[in-house]
Amino acid sequence: MHSVYCKNISKIYHNKKKALNNVSFSFKGKGILSIIGKNGAGKTTLIRILATELVPTSGTVIIDDINIVKNPEEIRKNIAIIPQEARAVQWLTPKQTLISYLMYRGFSYSESKKLAIESLKKLSLTKNLNTLNRLLSGGTKRKVLVSYVLFSGAKIIFLDEPTTGLDPISRSELWNLLKKLKDDYLIVLTTHYLEEAERLSDKIILIDDGKLVAYDSMDGLRKKIKYNYSILISNNIQKMPKFINVKYKIIKGLNSGYQILTNEKDSEKITNILIKNNIKFSINPVSLEDIFYYLVKKTISEDSDNSDNDEY
Numbered sequence: 001m002h003s004v005y006c007k008n009i010s011k012i013y014h015n016k017k018k019a020l021n022n023v024s025f026s027f028k029g030k031g032i033l034s035i036i037g038k039n040g041a042g043k044t045t046l047i048r049i050l051a052t053e054l055v056p057t058s059g060t061v062i063i064d065d066i067n068i069v070k071n072p073e074e075i076r077k078n079i080a081i082i083p084q085e086a087r088a089v090q091w092l093t094p095k096q097t098l099i100s101y102l103m104y105r106g107f108s109y110s111e112s113k114k115l116a117i118e119s120l121k122k123l124s125l126t127k128n129l130n131t132l133n134r135l136l137s138g139g140t141k142r143k144v145l146v147s148y149v150l151f152s153g154a155k156i157i158f159l160d161e162p163t164t165g166l167d168p169i170s171r172s173e174l175w176n177l178l179k180k181l182k183d184d185y186l187i188v189l190t191t192h193y194l195e196e197a198e199r200l201s202d203k204i205i206l207i208d209d210g211k212l213v214a215y216d217s218m219d220g221l222r223k224k225i226k227y228n229y230s231i232l233i234s235n236n237i238q239k240m241p242k243f244i245n246v247k248y249k250i251i252k253g254l255n256s257g258y259q260i261l262t263n264e265k266d267s268e269k270i271t272n273i274l275i276k277n278n279i280k281f282s283i284n285p286v287s288l289e290d291i292f293y294y295l296v297k298k299t300i301s302e303d304s305d306n307s308d309n310d311e312y
């Protein structure tokens, strides 16, 4: 059982930029903890603090009962990180890279060789074992990096945007692998792919401008925003009909269409009105993407239409 406890972490960089502002959360167990947020929200800063690469300006971080701000070296053998900008050494092969990384982590040469081949196989990289890293495609390079930490012996792993730049198939292969590993590991990752984060995360941290906006499971997040259904209007309409005595919010601007957020009870009334007005729609439970837009709306509201009392 792993545990992560963060209390009031702030990080102010030398240029006075406050990248994290009093972030607190705690997690117990194994699984996938995803950190999401816009560019510059503070995701990398947070993951680097958790992985003992950065010292917070203030606040407490305790992982597996170790105060990692005071005693970072005590946790290091149990954790591994792939930074956002990580690159494999160009003139080595994936096999050589992995063997040297595992030896650095304390495995013998023969153990490292066996583990390296096994892990590269698991990531479907067998045919690239002996190709120079510089000759691999960007996505394959990324997979080689992921193989480092997955088989390093560390049980808590930090992945900063592991799937960025991967094609949809490689991305889903990697997420499937992470899904298999989540029974044994605590995987903390950052991502901009919200659909995947929604499907696979046990808990999701949403940060915006250095502040923790929400921290919950997907179901918990759905409850947090008062609308749990999303109605997407599929045809181009000039004017939205009036909905009376129902709770809803209309978002205009996503592909110039309309999206109505509402709750389960009122969705029936709204869809009946849409049908009467011959407006085509699809209805789904709100997605992480809807929640993301909803919760960080203050900073992305330029597309909004304020003509209706509950619109933004």
Ligand SMILES: Nc1ncnc2c1ncn2[C@@H]1O[C@H](COP(=O)(O)OP(=O)(O)OP(=O)(O)O)[C@@H](O)[C@H]1O
Pocket: 013, 014, 015, 017, 018, 019, 037, 038, 039, 040, 041, 042, 043, 044, 045, 046, 084
């Ligand atoms: N070393 C640094 N010195 C000064 N400011 C920094 C430094 N690293 C990050 N920042 C700033 O801190 C804020 C948070 O950056 P961070 O890299 O944590 O964001 P992020 O959420 O990971 O963004 P992205 O999605 O683009 O990777 C940004 O405003 C960034 O410009």
Ligand SMILES: [Mg+2]
Pocket: 043, 044, 045, 084, 160
């Ligand atoms: Mg980042």
